[in-house]
Amino acid sequence: MLQPDLWRPFPIRIKSEHVVSRFRNPRQVASYVLIFVGAVLCTYVAATYLWMYAQQRILLGQWSKHVAADPPLTKLSIPRINLEDVVLEGASSHSLLLGPAHLAETAIPGSIGNAVIAGHRDTFFRHVHSLRYGDDIYILRAGKLFHYVVRARKIVEPTNLSVLRPTKDGELTLITCYPTHAIGPAPQRLIIVAKMVSEPGPAPPTLAKNVSIGAKLP
């Protein structure tokens, strides 16, 4: 015959009381909430950065396969800052997440006129601020290589649309947010203006196969 003490659910009662007492403590509850929120935010940010990186890798793979295809993809390359990314069309927030984005209202990169490319200061254009006068910028498009040289660097207000004006010669304008290392909304924009310095020539075969650009260009 069972003794009453043997079947009484002591452990369960102790455990539930323990849990209840833990959640009655506001400090414990706050700590759980903080850890949960922190973990969600960190996971979200890390996943977003990984997603951007993966999408850009996919684009680079497609670029190497469709160098001479129609419609052609455009690749921006800046050896000084080791930037080598496929340019997306339209500077929507989604495009800017995936890579540098060409403003659709401006000239096509590699053509005569002012081609404007924008990029996030904390991802693809995070080192653009270190570009100086005379640095090389390359545009690869439809199997052709377009060479630009940095000629100006300025900081403007976001409402200053004069940087988008068309020009008579080949020009490339890079836009990113300023201050570069600030966190949060940016009050200004950093503008890099580069001029096309030579007639476009065929891209070297090594470039057409998506090989590192910095070592191969003249």
Place this chain on the structure above:
Amino acid sequence: MTRAVVFLTATLFLASLGAVAQNNSNPSGGQSASAQASAPAQNANQPAAPPPNASANTAPGTTTTPQSKSIQASTPGAEPRTISSAELPQTSTILPLLGLLGLGSLVAGLFARR
């Protein structure tokens, strides 16, 4: 152990929800990255001047649809065109801020738990 698994699952689920929400907020209607990347050629008949070489990607003569708060810019020898935005594109994200908040929250939570 079970609580850790539940916590991890919930975290991943919420982060996935955020990513999906961000992806769905794409104004281009879910257009893929490759489609967006190849779009410049579709816009090739925008009024950019022809390139120096013969392989022109552009066909001057058309203009973009005028919109409110647009500026008219013209170049000698080029068709007038409009730039349809009131501001330069926003090129900063809140991701660094979110990451910093997340790290701060994690550290604060771990300290509060001790």
